[in-house]
Amino acid sequence: MLCLMEIAKNAVVAIEGWFDPSPSNPALLGTQCTECSTFYFPREELFCKNPRCSSTSFDQVRLSSRGTIWSFTDAQYQPPPPYVSGDPFEPFALVAVELEREKMVVMGQAAHGYQVDDLSVGMAVELVVETLYEDENNSYLIWRWKPDGASKTSKQAP
Amino acid sequence: MGRVEPVAVLGIGMHPWGKWGKNFVEYGLVAANAALKDAGLTWSDIEFISGADTIRNGYPGFIAGATFAQALGWNGTRVSSCYAACASGAQALANARAQILAGLCDVALVIGADTTPKGFFAPVGGDRKDDPDWLRFHLMGATNPAYFALYARRRMALYGDTHADFAMVKVKNSRHGLANEFARYRKEVSVEEVLASPVVADPLRLLEICATSDGAAALVVTSLDFARKHSGLSGAVKVAGISTVTPSFPNTVIEMPNFSTDSAVTHEISGPTFRDSIAWAAYEEAGIGPQDVDLAEVYDLSSALELDWYENIGLCKPGEGARLIRDGDTQIGGKIPVNPSGGLSCFGEAIPAQALAQVCEMVTQLRGNATGRQVDGAKVAVSANQGLFGHGSSVVVTK
Numbered sequence: 230m231l232c233l234m235e236i237a238k239n240a241v242v243a244i245e246g247w248f249d250p251s252p253s254n255p256a257l258l259g260t261q262c263t264e265c266s267t268f269y270f271p272r273e274e275l276f277c278k279n280p281r282c283s284s285t286s287f288d289q290v291r292l293s294s295r296g297t298i299w300s301f302t303d304a305q306y307q308p309p310p311p312y313v314s315g316d317p318f319e320p321f322a323l324v325a326v327e328l329e330r331e332k333m334v335v336m337g338q339a340a341h342g343y344q345v346d347d348l349s350v351g352m353a354v355e356l357v358v359e360t361l362y363e364d365e366n367n368s369y370l371i372w373r374w375k376p377d378g379a380s381k382t383s384k385q386a387p
Numbered sequence: 388m389g390r391v392e393p394v395a396v397l398g399i400g401m402h403p404w405g406k407w408g409k410n411f412v413e414y415g416l417v418a419a420n421a422a423l424k425d426a427g428l429t430w431s432d433i434e435f436i437s438g439a440d441t442i443r444n445g446y447p448g449f450i451a452g453a454t455f456a457q458a459l460g461w462n463g464t465r466v467s468s469c470y471a472a473c474a475s476g477a478q479a480l481a482n483a484r485a486q487i488l489a490g491l492c493d494v495a496l497v498i499g500a501d502t503t504p505k506g507f508f509a510p511v512g513g514d515r516k517d518d519p520d521w522l523r524f525h526l527m528g529a530t531n532p533a534y535f536a537l538y539a540r541r542r543m544a545l546y547g548d549t550h551a552d553f554a555m556v557k558v559k560n561s562r563h564g565l566a567n568e569f570a571r572y573r574k575e576v577s578v579e580e581v582l583a584s585p586v587v588a589d590p591l592r593l594l595e596i597c598a599t600s601d602g603a604a605a606l607v608v609t610s611l612d613f614a615r616k617h618s619g620l621s622g623a624v625k626v627a628g629i630s631t632v633t634p635s636f637p638n639t640v641i642e643m644p645n646f647s648t649d650s651a652v653t654h655e656i657s658g659p660t661f662r663d664s665i666a667w668a669a670y671e672e673a674g675i676g677p678q679d680v681d682l683a684e685v686y687d688l689s690s691a692l693e694l695d696w697y698e699n700i701g702l703c704k705p706g707e708g709a710r711l712i713r714d715g716d717t718q719i720g721g722k723i724p725v726n727p728s729g730g731l732s733c734f735g736e737a738i739p740a741q742a743l744a745q746v747c748e749m750v751t752q753l754r755g756n757a758t759g760r761q762v763d764g765a766k767v768a769v770s771a772n773q774g775l776f777g778h779g780s781s782v783v784v785t786k
């Protein structure tokens with residue numbers, strides 16, 4: 230029975246339509262107003278939120294997959310449901326990333342293994358796709374931000 | 388907007404903050420009856436009851452105004468109930484003021500009360516993939532402290548604020564709250580104790596993040612005419628300005644519970660942030676500015692956030708907040724005391740009651756009744772807070 234659990238799970242996105250999980254070219258999927266060019270993530274498709282624009286027409290766009298850290302933090306305590314925590318809970322870092330072209334800040338977890346000591350405001354990061362959580366059948370994918378070319382904090386004792 | 392006519396605060400009342408585990412209606416009744424007694428009025432004198440809702444106590448919480456009206460005894464009084472997250476209390480007060488200034492009533496009772504669960508605030512239950520508040524927990528594990536921590540880290544990077552600066556805010560507030568009978572935490576802490584408490588969301592530590600509490604606060608507000616006739620008082624404390632502003636597009640600071648800011652491709656980002664705009668709307672109604680303020684009650688959801696508020700409400704320039712706490716300017720006896728009540732740091736957050744509790748403290752201070760924590764000669768006070776999903780809240784009270 231145990232060996233059944235080893236079988237590779239079905240990889241599915243944790244939320245439909247928010248990002249392209251392709252390993253070679255992942256991207257957040259947003260929209261852009263066809264009249265005023267304002268970007269949206271998550272996607273806006275009903276009515277432009279720019280008060281000077283009343284467009285109802287939007288193109289789907291792939292957001293920049295590189296940006297710089299606006300700020301960062303971590304979760305040292307297990308967040309409550311509906312967050313699905315591993316057992317035991319493993320602290321993770323969160324980053325808010327400035328995208329230059331879109332002139333917006335987008336949040337996400339930091340890539341697995343990166344802690345706050347690996348991060349700084351202004352640091353370049355790139356989008357990656359990793360597993361957020363798993364159940365019996367599926368592993369659920371999510372976007373994360375990984376420092377560009379930085380190395381992870383050594384977990385070894387000094 | 389321009390100046391707005393004031394209303395009088397004839398009565399204030401609170402139920403002590405804590406984790407009492409009772410029904411929120413019980414707390415609300417205690418606060419309401421205390422406010423009525425303080426005003427020298429009875430429930431039958433009230434012409435309008437304005438409830439601030441709680442969303443964690445079932446249907447009675449969603450229609451709090453009616454729940455309290457029924458608890459006090461149905462008597463046909465006009466009612467409203469409103470929810471604006473942390474700003475609910477100010478919004479309930481604004482509704483009461485509007486009725487008074489429109490001439491629809493002379494005497495109103497405003498109540499907010501809450502019973503809260505333990506631990507982190509979690510989203511309302513169910514599988515709700517179209518609710519950003521649900522999704523931010525599910526997809527990112529982004530709790531409320533995580534957002535406060537982003538602001539704190541940003542201060543450290545931009546302005547050079549230190550862990551010790553943040554800890555000093557907690558230390559100050561813990562001293563202020565010692566003499567406040569309504570505060571839940573009345574214990575002085577040192578910088579060392581704060582820095583020794585466990586990190587919750589880097590750089591914020593357990594003692595720097597506000598807890599959730601049960602509590603209730605109530606106000607009796609009236610027209611100035613009624614106040615004069617009723618008590619012959621010309622000295623009643625007045626509500627001179629209330630801000631209930633929403634953000635202006637593009638909102639370029641990441642806010643709970645969002646995944647992103649607005650995109651600013653169509654605008655030059657130079658104007659004030661949303662938090663910057665909140666108190667100014669209340670100042671404008673009152674015809675005053677930050678230089679006129681004798682004390683402030685601000686929403687210290689975290690120690691570091693209190694420093695942001697110093698700048699947002701104009702007590703100093705951007706980046707100078709830490710200097711105020713280092714120089715002792717914001718402690719009682721300093722140039723501009725902030726959170727003489729002890730703030731959320733000593734209370735913990737009872738959402739619909741908190742903005743009203745801020746007003747209760749300001750009125751107590753302006754009456755000169757804040758025993759053990761009195762700001763000498765206080766004549767003008769301002770409160771500020773911000774509710775989830777774009778709810779500004781600020782109240783100016785004057786003598």
Ligand SMILES: [Zn+2]
Binds near residue numbers: 262263266267279
């Ligand atoms: Zn547009």
